[in-house]
Amino acid sequence: MRAYLCIGLLCSVWMISGCWDRTEINDLAFISGTSFDLTDTGECCLLSVQIAIPSSSQGGLGGGGSGQQEKFFVLSAVGKNTSDAFQKIQMKSSRRLFTSHRSVIFIGESFGRHGINEVLDVFTHDPRQRLRTYIMVVKGGEGREILQTKYPFEQLPIEAVKEMEGLGTELAVTLRDFFITAASEGISPVMGVIEAKDYSGGNQEKNKIFKLAGSALFKDFKIIGFLDSKQTNGFAWATNRKKSGEIDASLPNGNGNVGMQLNHAKRTITSRIIGDKIQVKIQLQGEGSLLENNTDLNINRPNNLKLVKQALEKSVETEVREVVADLQKRYKVDAIGFGQEIFRDHPKQWKALKEQWDLKYPQVDLAIGVKLNISGSGMSGTPLQLKEKEIKK
Template identity: 40%
Template sequence: MKSRFACGLIVLALLSTGLTGCWDSRSIDELAVVMATALDYTEEGNIMASSQIAVPTSVQTEGGSPQSGAGAKGFTVVSAVGKNVHDAMDELQRKLSRKLFIEHRKVLLIGEELAKQGLKDTLDHFSRDPDSRLQTYLLIAKNARAVELLLQAVPFEKVPTRAVRSLQEINAEITTTLREMFTAMSGEEIVPTVGALELVEGTAGAGVSTGKDESSRMMTFRLAGSAVIKDYKLAGYLDMEQTRGLLWVLNENKRVSITGNVPGKGNVVMELDKTGKKIKTHIRDGKVQVDISVTTSGPVHENNTDLDLSDPNNIVQIEEALSNSIKGSILKVSEVSQNQLKADIFGVGREIYRHNPGQWKRLKDRWADTYPEAEISVSSSVTITRTGMYGKPLHLIEEKE
């Protein structure tokens, strides 16, 4: 009996060895790791898919010395055209000796022309593809084809699209994932916005220079505000200032500073510590009224006035100037959303639905016409928490001494 039991254990142990490991595992040298995908609309009405693929270090230094071309850059870009996204990706795979691996993809770039044509079919593909990560960032290539952005280099990164997420987070800009896009598109209570990128000369602004003559200027990309997607199509753009106003209403203005102009005195900069917002809606005589209130607090980061910040009366002036700056940026983007885009990017409809679903049921079918006529009022409250080591500006202290 014991011998039979022992034999059974041996058989089970032998059988279990075949169950270990990943049945569908692949070695890294068999994979083409996709870091970003770009989709563009062709003149023939087809879809061009481009993938930015990381080049392994072993390939970059093949033969014991650094390679030139794609390997030296740390990435390569491969493109293919198809009738739809799936067809284009299949064609792209036929050009590669390695299996496309998209589970590590961080960014999905959409060319401006494709965004204008409509994204319903494109987004449908990604909503059904089991390999697509819902945390992938979605962005629009402003005034450009998406593939052009994939080809550009950026400082500090061998694979440029790794910088996209950091750019958005460090600069506290609009960040929209595929999951958030699908959620917004499934309802009618808010018109979604996504980040926008644009091409710039490397020697201009925050770009990168080759350090050579004028003819050697290189291109790179930078944040360009946000894109408004209405009815699955690109409705227009918000510039950086307008995007900042939108972020106040969405309560997503994190790790940024604001500048307030004190009439006849100069300006003051405050770093944000805490922010909050409230949206209240009222419907009177069929007219929608919206009250937006924003609160924020933080320390003074720079004082370019002659005001002594140890004087409470001067603090009141500065808080008022900062409040007016916030209020002005919100009113500007409000005007654009109502008069130009006619798109509820604030989520006013969502607030009505949350607090008065019965009223929303009566409004939703004509919300596209109702929102532009809504009366929007804005209030802002700023509290300065710290003024730094000196109350008076340094130049006044020196003059007194």
């Protein structure tokens, strides 16, 4: 009897079990990108989301089958905070908004200069928010402008931004990176920058395209300045973000230029405190091969290769020194993390320096050492366009 009772109970459990709280995919609206902007009256905040249109839902959007069908649309709403604006957007959608597939969050420049602290809190508490989402500043424009811009290679423009960030040609920062830096001692956070540009000289929206455009500097969660692409490259060296890429250098006395493909890179940083003086040394190392030789030198010769190597090392040193000088003198923001290194190496001295770091940071003495290893000259040995007598042995 007991056996029949157990079997009956098991059968009843099996019959009443199931995914009672499941949500069908057809009931979800997948958000691919989000932007934050100020309103026309300067209020906070204007939230916009880019939503992908499922292929099965595109039948009625093509104008009777003529013309290109849309792959996405953008919804916006103004709220007193992120949650309020999000709920107002939900009221405009027939499907439940789903954020877990979002790739990028855009911050309009005006909004960034106003301060982004108020909109960041939701990303630290809401488990639906992915911390691996990229976050970027839209220089000279609004975030929703990027959401509305079409991109020829991808059905969803946000996918193009995600792929561009993944290539590592510019600074790529995720929510997680930003939060970790913002919560750390002696360092200020940065973000990657994107711009919407007219690539054909016209004013029509269809001629717009976006491009990565350096990095944005933050202090107290407000944008205080920008680094262009060249400066961002030096910044990547100084912050140990540089892993590969290209180095260009001009030889002395107008003797042409060379290019190197960097395959590996490494940065070490040390600090010393002697009395009232703070010294920081950045040591950079890299390895790669030459790609281009626009000189009259036969770089297969050790002496000539040494000249090329010195020119490349000087180019890297100058690039890093110039960006550090801008950060120290112009912006007065420690985005590289000199203070962070002092906090790690000299915690007792950092307690005394912490409150006056804004005054001490511009006075830090910087030494930079660069050592590049050229493992091969590849196809850039002797310039093929020069005659034998024109080549310097």
